[in-house]
Amino acid sequence: MRIIVDGRETNFITQEWIPREVHHYLVNKYGYNNDLYMSAFFRYIHIDTIRAAQRIREFLGVPMYFNTWHMGGKFNYRGYRPVNYYLKQSGRENYISQHQRGLAGDFHTNEYTPDQIRDKIMPAYKELGFWRVEMGVNWVHFDLAKGNSDELVKFYP
Ligand SMILES: [Zn+2]
Numbered sequence: 001m002r003i004i005v006d007g008r009e010t011n012f013i014t015q016e017w018i019p020r021e022v023h024h025y026l027v028n029k030y031g032y033n034n035d036l037y038m039s040a041f042f043r044y045i046h047i048d049t050i051r052a053a054q055r056i057r058e059f060l061g062v063p064m065y066f067n068t069w070h071m072g073g074k075f076n077y078r079g080y081r082p083v084n085y086y087l088k089q090s091g092r093e094n095y096i097s098q099h100q101r102g103l104a105g106d107f108h109t110n111e112y113t114p115d116q117i118r119d120k121i122m123p124a125y126k127e128l129g130f131w132r133v134e135m136g137v138n139w140v141h142f143d144l145a146k147g148n149s150d151e152l153v154k155f156y157p
Pocket of ligand 1: 099104105106141142
């Protein structure tokens with residue numbers, strides 16, 4: 001379902017931001033293409049995350065790929081991630097990711113490498129509305145976890 005924020009259609013659909021299993025759970029519970037589904041969606045993804053993604057989309061001017069499961073692709077956890085995903089992946093019960101809080105997105109584009117994208121968006125982080133970037137990975141992770149300072153936080157996996 002097309003995500004509308006602040007009265008404007010974004011470039012994103014809900015499937016790009018939630019895993020297949022969450023989407024199906026919501027569709028079974030609320031149906032699809034309706035307000036109930038949409039308000040339930042925003043319990044998983046913070047609206048500011050979509051706002052930041054849309055600003056980045058317009059800033060870059062090229063398509064961004066988050067989840068691709070709905071198109072037969074392999075990406076299922078590039079937006080919201082359920083807690084049990086981490087229990088399986090990390091074996092650590094106390095591992096907290098901004099993906100779990102609906103405050104993070106991972107994407108790639110076909111036009112630019114992840115390093116090129118980071119070089120473009122990092123100087124504009126305040127206007128674009130994110131506070132952290134993951135370095136040294138072959139996708140672009142941004143998130144909205146703001147620390148004590150106004151500086152952009154660069155972290156490594
Ligand atoms: Zn990430």
